[in-house]
Amino acid sequence: MGGKVLVTGAAGQLGREAVLLLEDRGYTVLACDRQEMDITDLEQTGTVIGGFAPDIVIHCAAHTAVDAAETDIDAAYAINAAGTRNVALAAEKAGAKLIYISTDYVFDGQGERPYHEYDNTAPKSIYGKSKRAGEILVQSLSSKFFIVRTSWVYGKYGNNFVKTMLKLGQEKPLLQVVHDQKGSPTYTADLANFLLELMETEKYGIYHASNTEACSWYEFTQAIFEEAKDILGLKFTAKLEPCTTEQFPRPAPRPSNSVMEHLSIRTNGLTDLRPWREGLRAFLAELKD
Template identity: 60%
Template sequence: MINEQPRKWQRIVVTGAGGQLGAELAHLPKAEGIEIIALSRSELDVTDSEQCRAVLAQHHPDAIIHCGAYTAVDKAESEPDEAFRVNGAGTRNLAVAAQEAGIKLCYISTDYVFDGKSAVPYNEYDNTNPQTVYGKSKLAGEYAVQTMHNRFFIVRTSWVFGKYGNNFIKTMLKMGTERERLKVVSDQLGSPTYTYDLALFLVELVQTENYGIYHASNTGVCSWHEFAQAIFEESGIKIQVDPCTTDEFPRPAPRPAYSVMDHSAIRSNNLQQLRPWREALQHYLKDSE
């Protein structure tokens, strides 16, 4: 009988490969010792518990980065059952299957689990109080991971942008070619997060045993208005950007006024902080040329 040598590489399954973050993970440069298996919704539907078991048995990963989610924030207000089916029950299915197979699980969550009423950055252990169906459904996923799995990472992030899919930067650049003046909300504060930087952090994180809840965003704070100004400055586009209030642009789902998150878990576990958001913006724009 031949003794099977232990694998020296890390095999990571990524769900939601069609989304912004999942696609970024799928397209990361090949790293020595890392194999990423990126699965789209058609290849792994987390709402099907038996499919979760079958796919994990097929690939035998060391870790899962669960990016697959229902992310239509406004639409979720009129489709709560679907949001909870994917973000709550779907995450539970994956957590149960991963626990049974002894696979680490990293669940991607959101700043929307907080109410946005703080005046100081949210710590990983601050009380959650989601104000939207989307936020509540993502928190349901957090609860499922914490109760169904014993080797988990929960990573909350915010204001995500990257080269795959639509994002705020692409919207601003398009409007910058069509208008001479526009209004952007100035009373919402947060930290933009570059999917490339977040993806590198996640791959590093799942190789550790430092389980728990993390807040991960690019460092620094800005309003959407300040973010828009920086986008146009870095792109060399001349346009008048006027500040406005959230009330001037009502949406079905309320947006958090304050989404800034403290990165205490990253610091306490001696992990690498994500770079300042403006540096990340510069990299994104250069990479998109």
């Protein structure tokens, strides 16, 4: 297809994956991280986006330090709310489509069933509230938007749960992992592929996009160990034990149910992501290479 795409948060795990995939597919890409564009600066954001005149903006930049956000409230809102407004305004002025990457944390996480795209949001953490504020600003300022909520993201670039567990599993005698929070792990390569399919359409709206099927963090860790033994031939010393959220109190509340229903993907005839365990295997095979 070609075309010009600007990616914010281009040094992050999803941003980096998206940039490389876009370049691979022949798009002209402007990869922006804090050095290239400070999204909290309205004028600078307008100048950079206006100067490049993209067809599409993929907005991955975010304040994602979930626990730190509980005390540094202003920073979370400056980036996730005001920063998103700045990107949305500049994208709209440039006539660009906008993809805003959001999160399962916009829900309270107390529901029994998987969350639909248009279920009522009720974020409990500052991170979730500030990301929800970003969604509202995107909806009110952009005429061509996709809000893509995802969960439990990991990939080749940056630090994440899978890499941490691979390391700790080989170093620690005992690993306790929470078994009372369930969700869907999402491999950045699969998510980036979905974003590329989505951005070529005019099927605007809110999407839930994660790898399909669900597990607890404990079950996810079990799978990481099983698959890594098989694919990478690693030896794990750690004994794995399930524990409760209460045993490990954190400043920010964690959703006990992060599972999201992919209603919009189905009703818009788009390609759903593969099951999470297949994504995990693909990621480990990539690590091996």
